[in-house]
Every structure is written in C-alpha cells, then in structure tokens.
Amino acid sequence: MSSLAKMWREFRTIAFLTIDTLFWSKKTIFVALISLFIVALAILARLILTYNWIRSPFTPPQVFATLMSTAVVHFLVVFITLFYGTALISEEVEGKTLTYLFLRPIPKPVIMLGKYLALVWITLLLVVPSIVFSYLILYLGSDLGLFFEDMGALAQDLGIVVLAILAYGALFALIGAWLRHSVLAGLLYAFGWEGIIPYLPGYLRKLTITHYIQSILPHDDTAVAIAMLIGERSGPLESVLTLVLLAVLFLSTASLIVREKEYLIEQ
Amino acid sequence: MTEILEASGLSKWYGQVIAVNKVSFRIGPGVTGLLGPNGAGKSTLMKLVTGQLRPSQGQVALFGQRIWNNYPLFRRIGFCPEQDSFYEWMTGAEFVAALLRLHGFGEAEAESRTTSVLELVGLADARDKKLGAYSKGMRQRIKLAQAVAHDPEVLVLDEPLAGMDPVARRETIRLVRGWGKAGRCVIVSSHILHEIEAMTSTILLIHNGQVLADGDVHQIRDLIDQHPHHIFIRCSEPRRLAEILFRFEDVLSVRFEPDGRAVTFESEKPDEFYQRLPDLLLRHQIELEEITSPDDNLQAVFHYLVK
Amino acid sequence: MPIHDVTYRHWSGEWTSHPYRWWVITRQGISLLIRKKRFVALMILSAIPFLVRTVILYLSVVVGQLGFLKIDAKFFEDFLTQQLFFAFVIAIYAGAGLIANDLKGNALQIYLSKPITRKDYVIGKLGVVAVFLSIPTLVPGLLLFVLAVAFHSNLDFLQQNYWVIGSIVMYSLAIILTYGLVVLALSALSKSSRFAGIVFAAFFFFSQIVYGILHQILRTTSVAWVSLTQNLIQVGDFFFAAPPHYASPTWVSGLIVAGLMAASAWLIHRRIRAVEVVQ
Numbered sequence: 001m002s003s004l005a006k007m008w009r010e011f012r013t014i015a016f017l018t019i020d021t022l023f024w025s026k027k028t029i030f031v032a033l034i035s036l037f038i039v040a041l042a043i044l045a046r047l048i049l050t051y052n053w054i055r056s057p058f059t060p061p062q063v064f065a066t067l068m069s070t071a072v073v074h075f076l077v078v079f080i081t082l083f084y085g086t087a088l089i090s091e092e093v094e095g096k097t098l099t100y101l102f103l104r105p106i107p108k109p110v111i112m113l114g115k116y117l118a119l120v121w122i123t124l125l126l127v128v129p130s131i132v133f134s135y136l137i138l139y140l141g142s143d144l145g146l147f148f149e150d151m152g153a154l155a156q157d158l159g160i161v162v163l164a165i166l167a168y169g170a171l172f173a174l175i176g177a178w179l180r181h182s183v184l185a186g187l188l189y190a191f192g193w194e195g196i197i198p199y200l201p202g203y204l205r206k207l208t209i210t211h212y213i214q215s216i217l218p219h220d221d222t223a224v225a226i227a228m229l230i231g232e233r234s235g236p237l238e239s240v241l242t243l244v245l246l247a248v249l250f251l252s253t254a255s256l257i258v259r260e261k262e263y264l265i266e267q
Numbered sequence: 268m269t270e271i272l273e274a275s276g277l278s279k280w281y282g283q284v285i286a287v288n289k290v291s292f293r294i295g296p297g298v299t300g301l302l303g304p305n306g307a308g309k310s311t312l313m314k315l316v317t318g319q320l321r322p323s324q325g326q327v328a329l330f331g332q333r334i335w336n337n338y339p340l341f342r343r344i345g346f347c348p349e350q351d352s353f354y355e356w357m358t359g360a361e362f363v364a365a366l367l368r369l370h371g372f373g374e375a376e377a378e379s380r381t382t383s384v385l386e387l388v389g390l391a392d393a394r395d396k397k398l399g400a401y402s403k404g405m406r407q408r409i410k411l412a413q414a415v416a417h418d419p420e421v422l423v424l425d426e427p428l429a430g431m432d433p434v435a436r437r438e439t440i441r442l443v444r445g446w447g448k449a450g451r452c453v454i455v456s457s458h459i460l461h462e463i464e465a466m467t468s469t470i471l472l473i474h475n476g477q478v479l480a481d482g483d484v485h486q487i488r489d490l491i492d493q494h495p496h497h498i499f500i501r502c503s504e505p506r507r508l509a510e511i512l513f514r515f516e517d518v519l520s521v522r523f524e525p526d527g528r529a530v531t532f533e534s535e536k537p538d539e540f541y542q543r544l545p546d547l548l549l550r551h552q553i554e555l556e557e558i559t560s561p562d563d564n565l566q567a568v569f570h571y572l573v574k
Numbered sequence: 575m576p577i578h579d580v581t582y583r584h585w586s587g588e589w590t591s592h593p594y595r596w597w598v599i600t601r602q603g604i605s606l607l608i609r610k611k612r613f614v615a616l617m618i619l620s621a622i623p624f625l626v627r628t629v630i631l632y633l634s635v636v637v638g639q640l641g642f643l644k645i646d647a648k649f650f651e652d653f654l655t656q657q658l659f660f661a662f663v664i665a666i667y668a669g670a671g672l673i674a675n676d677l678k679g680n681a682l683q684i685y686l687s688k689p690i691t692r693k694d695y696v697i698g699k700l701g702v703v704a705v706f707l708s709i710p711t712l713v714p715g716l717l718l719f720v721l722a723v724a725f726h727s728n729l730d731f732l733q734q735n736y737w738v739i740g741s742i743v744m745y746s747l748a749i750i751l752t753y754g755l756v757v758l759a760l761s762a763l764s765k766s767s768r769f770a771g772i773v774f775a776a777f778f779f780f781s782q783i784v785y786g787i788l789h790q791i792l793r794t795t796s797v798a799w800v801s802l803t804q805n806l807i808q809v810g811d812f813f814f815a816a817p818p819h820y821a822s823p824t825w826v827s828g829l830i831v832a833g834l835m836a837a838s839a840w841l842i843h844r845r846i847r848a849v850e851v852v853q
Contacts, residue, residue, distance in 0.1 A: 013368050017354075017365055030776075048791075066787050079772075094766065096350040097352055099346070103346050184667065191775075
C-alpha cells in the first residue's frame with residue numbers, strides 16, 4: 001500500500017474513533033439542542049411574519065442575517081469548536097485512554113490531524129443543517145425570487161462557516177493539546193479577547209479570528225457595525241488567506257506539541 | 268543472550284523528583300519480572316521503555332533503536348497499562364478490533380485476530396458486552412487482549428494480575444510463561460512477590476529509582492553475603508546433626524524447631540554446607556526426611572536488598 | 575495497670591452533631607481550591623472593581639456627590655451587577671468539577687457510606703461554591719456599604735440607606751444560589767468537569783445571544799426573560815427598588831430564577847446516588 005493511502009487509512013481510523021468517542025455521546029444531545037434552537041428562532045420569526053403577531057419592520061433576509069452573524073458565526077461555531085476542539089487530546093488524557101492511541105505505529109501528528117478531521121466533520125454536521133433549515137424556513141413562503149437571489153449569500157455564508165470552523169477548530173485543538181485548563185483558556189479567548197479586542201482601534205483587531213470573519217461576512221449586525229466604525233475591514237482575499245493560514249499554523253503547532261509533549265497519565 | 272531491550276545510564280526526573288536514577292540493564296527473550304515496592308519507579312521505567320516518556324538523561328533502546336517518537340517500533344511492542352480506563356461505550360470486541368485497525372490490519376484480519384485473542388483470554392462469551400459493564404477481572408483481561416492481539420515481539424505488562432480471580436490469575440500466569448518460552452521478551456511488573464515468582468526467576472529489582480539487582484533470583488541470593496542462608500533440615504536425630512555441623516566455621520547458628528524433629532542452620536557458605544551434608548548424614552547414619560532453604564527465594568532477596 | 579493497652583479503642587469522646595457534617599465537605603473543598611495559585615489570582619482580580627469603587631466612595635466624600643460620584647442604592651446595585659462576570663468565571667472554576675470529579679473517581683460510594691446523607695453532601699458542595707461566590711459579591715458589597723457609612727462623618731447615610739444592606743444580601747444570594755445550583759447540577763450530570771464548565775458557559779452566553787437576536791428582531795426588551803443575566807439584573811432592580819432595566823415583567827424574571835434553582839436542585843437530587851447501574 002502506498003504511504004499516502006496508508007496515511008489516509010490511519011487518518012480515517014483515528015477520525016472515526018474520535019467521532020465515536022465525541023459525537024455519539026450524550027453530550028452531543030446538548031450541542032444539537034443549541035443548534036436546533038437556531039432553527040426554532042427562525043420558526044418563531046417565520047410565524048411572526050406570517051401571522052403578523054407583532055407589527056415589526058423586519059424581513060426574512062434581516063432575520064437570517066442576524067441569525068448568521070450573531071448566533072451562528074459568533075456563537076455556535078465558536079462554542080462547538082471550543083467544546084470538541086479542547087477535548088480532542090485532553091479528553092483522552094483525562095480518560096486515561098491516550099496510552100492506547102500513542103502506542104500504535106502511527107505518527108502522533110497524524111493522530112492529531114485525524115482528530116482534527118473528526119472535529120471539522122462533527123461541527124459541519126451540527127451547524128450546516130441549522131443554517132440551511134433556517135434559510136428554507138425564513139425564505140420559503142415569502143418572495144421566491146428572493147429565495148433564489150440570496151442563494152449566493154447563503155453559499156458565501158456556508159463558505160465563511162467552513163473557514164471559521166477550520167480556524168477556530170485548529171486554535172482550540174492547539175489550546176486543548178497544550179494547556180491543562182483548556183476550557184477556561186478557550187472561553188477567555190473566545191468571549192474575553194475576541195469580545196473586546198475587535199472593538200479597539202488600530203491593528204490589534206488583526207490578532208483575532210473574528211476580525212477576518214467580520215471582514216468577509218455579507219451581513220452586518222450591531223457588533224460588526226460598531227467594529228467597522230472603529231476600524232476598517234481587511235480585504236476579502238487577505239481575510240480568506242489569513243484564516244486558512246491561521247488554521248494551518250495552529251494545527252501545525254498543535255501537531256508539534258502533541259509530538260513532543262509528555263502527557264502524564266495519572267495512575 | 269540476544270539483548271532486545273537495553274538501557275544505559277537511564278534517568279528520568281520530574282522537577283526535583285528523580286523517578287529513575289542512572290539505570291542500566293539488558294533484557295533478552297523470556298520473562299523478566301520488574302520488581303519493587305510502591306513508588307520504586309517501576310511505572311516510570313515501563314513508560315520509558317514503551318516510549319511514553321522521554322529520558323531526561325541516558326538512553327533506552329529496543330532492537331537497537333531509540334524508542335521515543337519511533338512509531339514504527341510500536342508494531343513490535345504490546346503494552347498492558349496499569350490504569351483501568353477504556354472507551355467504555357465500546358464492546359470488548361469493538362475495542363480490540365479498533366486498536367488492531369490502528370495497527371494497520373484490515374477489517375477482516377482485525378476481526379479474526381479479535382476473535383482468537385478473546386478466546387485466548389477467556390472473554391469470547393463477553394465480546395459483545397460493553398466495557399462499562401465488565402467486571403474488574405474482565406477489564407484486566409481485555410487489556411491483556413489488546414496488548415497481544417497484534418502478535419508483538421515485546422510485551423510490557425504493568426500489574427497484569429491486579430483484580431483477577433484465582434482461576435484467571437493462574438491462566439494468565441500460564442499464558443505469560445508460554446509467551447516467554449516462545450521467545451518473546453516479556454516484562455512483567457508487580458510488587459506482589461509470589462506472582463512474579465510463579466512467572467519467572469529472572470528479575471530486575473528496582474528501589475528508589477535505582478536497580479538493586481538484576482538476573483536470576485537464586486544467583487542474586489547467593490551473592491547476598493551479609494545475610495547468611497537458612498537451611499531447614501528434618502531428620503531422625505536433629506540434635507546429633509546440630510552437634511556435628513556446628514563444629515564447622517561457616518555454621519553461625521542453630522535453632523531447633525518446637526516439635527523437636529527439625530533444626531534450622533544459618534550458614535554463610537551454603538555451597539560448602541550442601542557439599543558436606545550427604546557424606547555426614549551417611550557416616551553418622553542419620554535419616555534425612557526433609558531439606559529446604561526458607562530464604563532462597565524472591566521474598567528474601569527483596570527483603571534483604573530493599574528493607 | 576502496669577501494661578497499658580495501646581491497641582484499637584472505641585472513641586469515647588464527644589461526637590459532633592449531625593447538622594454540621596456538611597461543613598467537613600465544605601471545608602475540604604475550600605482548602606483544596608485555595609491551594610491553586612491561579613484560582614487565588616482570579617479571586618484577587620475580582621477585587622479590582624471593589625477597589626475602584628472604594629476610591630469612588632472616598633472621592634464622593636471628599637469632592638461631593640456629583641454625577642458618577644453619587645453614592646446611592648444604585649451604586650451598590652451596579653457594583654453587584656458588574657461582578658456577575660467574575661461570579662460566572664468563579665462558578666466555573668470552583669463548581670464545575672465539584673461533583674463531576676467525585677463521579678469520575680467513584681467517590682460518591684465512599685461519601686455516602688459514611689454517616690452523612692445525600693443532603694449533607696449536596697449542602698457541603700454548595701457551601702464550597704457559595705463561599706467563593708460570596709467573595710466577589712456579598713462580602714465586598716457589604717464591605718462597600720460599611721466603608722460608605724464609615725467615610726461619612728455622621729449617621730445620615732446609614733439612616734437613609736439602612737435598607738440597602740438587605741438589598742445587597744438578597745441580590746447577592748440570588749446570584750450565589752442561581753450560579754451555584756446551576757453549576758452544581760451541570761457538574762452532577764457528567765463525569766467530566768470540562769463538560770460541566772462548557773455547558774455552563776454556553777448557558778450563560780447563549781441566553782444572552784438569544785436575547786440579543788430577539789431584541790433585534792422584535793425591537794423590544796420585553797423578551798429579556800430569555801437571558802439568565804438579564805433575569806438576575808431584573809431581580810436586582812426589584813431588590814434595590816430601582817426602575818427595571820427591561821420591559822419584561824419582574825415577576826417573570828423572579829419566577830425563572832426561582833425555577834432554575836428548583837430545577838437544578840431536582841437534577842442534583844436525581845443524580846446523587848451511591849450506585850450507578852451500567853447495562
């Protein structure tokens with residue numbers, strides 16, 4: 001078997017094992033509920049619009065934009081990647097099962113990459129259906145022309161979500177592989193650092209993932225509007241490339257750490 | 268002996284604590300007991316030998332190759348860890364098969380090996396039961412199963428008999444001895460002396476991170492000069508025998524047993540003692556019923572070297 | 575008797591009474607946490623707003639009560655509201671692993687085989703979280719009030735604002751019990767302190783985000799009841815007799831906070847058992 005095919009098989013095996021460990025557990029029910037809540041909000045908005053429960057000047061595109069920028073990109077993606085990303089290695093250490101993985105004839109970076117693959121797959125599975133269903137619920141039943149017209153924006157949203165998953169996933173995988181209190185560190189980054197720095201003037205904002213995501217998001221919410229008031233967006237190409245590079249950088253660093261670090265399993 | 272595992276000046280420390288201190292040894296095929304009290308450094312040594320830890324100083328090599336981050340070597344190593352942790356949601360068969368697939372075996376091969384190894388450890392009936400529902404002994408056996416399923420040349424077993432019932436214990440000891448006889452290098456760690464004694468007479472005794480002795484337990488015993496050997500003799504005339512033997516310089520003391528039919532000698536030259544004994548018994552027509560050495564065993568070695 | 579018996583003897587002294595058994599668990603939990611330097615650093619960090627407010631208090635006496643230097647009930651309410659974030663972080667750090675780690679290590683069997691009840695165990699654990707949550711809330715809140723009284727040269731401030739003591743206590747208790755019970759319930763749900771911490775964080779942030787979205791869509795604050803933080807703020811407004819921040823009815827917020835506490839207590843009651851059956 002060629003070495004590439006062999007490596008791919010190892011990736012897949014690790015990824016499936018990780019999916020079984022992380023995804024098919026009771027904890028995923030909780031995450032799925034949050035994801036479904038997004039759809040529930042879309043349903044609520046749809047009902048309000050259809051039955052005129054309140055007189056409020058909002059349109060389906062506006063609701064979708066708010067859901068995407070506030071709930072999905074700035075919360076759901078961050079939360080799910082934090083939830084699973086920090087667990088990739090630390091759950092194995094806490095559960096004392098890391099020994100079984102590290103004593104196989106597989107390079108440790110491949111183990112890290114396989115787990116990262118699983119993380120991306122799980123997050124896509126939990127996020128994309130919510131986005132698509134929300135879009136369908138909000139747009140169908142209103143102007144069909146708008147439904148097809150905004151498909152471009154939907155595709156862009158999905159692309160941005162993928163980039164966000166790649167970048168945040170890699171970052172939290174790194175934090176999980178490196179730090180002991182990875183959850184707290186992840187929370188402080190996601191809701192502390194990224195909650196404050198994008199709203200500061202100057203170049204500091206470029207030290208956050210959210211700045212690049214905000215720069216290419218086709219929707220504007222209040223937070224984005226405030227951030228853009230203080231400073232400029234980065235260009236779309238620059239943002240996309242930076243997000244990809246960040247993902248590669250964080251993942252490489254995580255692989256290096258996993259390779260060199262001695263994980264002490266408590267007896 | 269062809270060395271499979273070799274350590275040279277091997278040390279490992281965590282901050283100010285030296286867990287393994289300039290340890291050097293060579294281990295070849297067969298069963299070697301890694302023996303030591305709690306906190307001696309056995310687990311750390313096992314982790315160094317299986318590449319889970321990087322040496323702070325010195326080296327350890329398996330088949331002449333460095334172990335740390337040398338992942339192709341793991342095809343040839345099987346490790347049974349001490350910790351009682353699994354992917355609890357998996358069944359026994361799923362667990363072994365998954366780890367076999369990580370070794371590079373295909374689905375069919377992994378399944379076939381899983382079936383045979385589960386039969387070997389007596390878990391064929393429980394293969395489809397979740398690991399979370401396994402008893403302590405079953406969990407110990409499944410650990411053993413995953414360690415041997417890929418047919419490794421080197422087996423490192425950390426407290427493999429912990430939690431097993433007497434029948435399973437006997438069966439596992441038989442398996443370990445069989446693997447040793449088949450030419451595998453088996454390293455078994457324990458702090459329970461009679462378990463090690465039942466598996467092997469070759470030991471590596473470690474205490475406070477240092478190797479105190481390594482080799483055959485009887486040879487080691489002979490070398491422990493500060494502790495004269497005790498020899499227990501049951502015969503027809505113990506007092507007469509004591510009178511005869513006490514004249515020799517190497518016999519340091521004599522103690523008579525309460526029943527009056529046996530005597531225990533303390534000799535600092537056991538080889539000479541054993542050599543002269545048959546002739547003396549014949550000459551003085553003393554009938555010998557039983558002769559044993561109560562301290563020519565692992566417990567005595569452990570006691571004399573560690574305590 | 576010339577030869578003294580030094581073998582095992584039954585304790586013939588006084589036994590501690592049962593109502594205080596929970597204190598053993600609380601005391602142990604506290605001593606384990608204060609050994610962690612990072613946690614102590616976090617506690618120290620949470621004191622910064624208190625120090626800032628102390629300076630404001632001092633300046634208000636020296637310079638006079640102008641604008642932001644006005645010392646009234648709102649001053650104390652705003653302080654406690656400001657401390658909600660620190661209380662959230664401390665609740666995760668101190669509370670997420672309290673029961674989860676015991677479940678992971680099968681320690682419940684050991685606890686419940688002693689002459690303590692499940693109630694003692696839960697109260698003991700709640701005591702740990704409550705002590706640490708009171709450090710950024712109740713303690714500095716009361717201390718600020720004492721300093722406010724002390725900085726004034728007469729008892730006028732105390733005479734006019736004595737009722738604020740009760741408000742500080744009640745608002746602090748609402749924060750302590752809500753965060754404490756919710757984080758303990760989540761800790762009891764899993765053997766992973768990591769999971770409990772993340773879920774608590776999700777609950778905290780997601781409810782705020784949902785409120786934000788509904789607020790943007792519906793252009794009203796009457797949906798503030800969906801957010802845990804906003805509910806606590808509404809409850810705080812009630813205790814401090816302040817005009818409510820949001821249009822949602824205060825009784826709804828109170829009901830939700832009480833409901834959360836009750837639901838958490840029920841969850842803890844269901845999960846704390848000595849034996850777990852795996853099939």
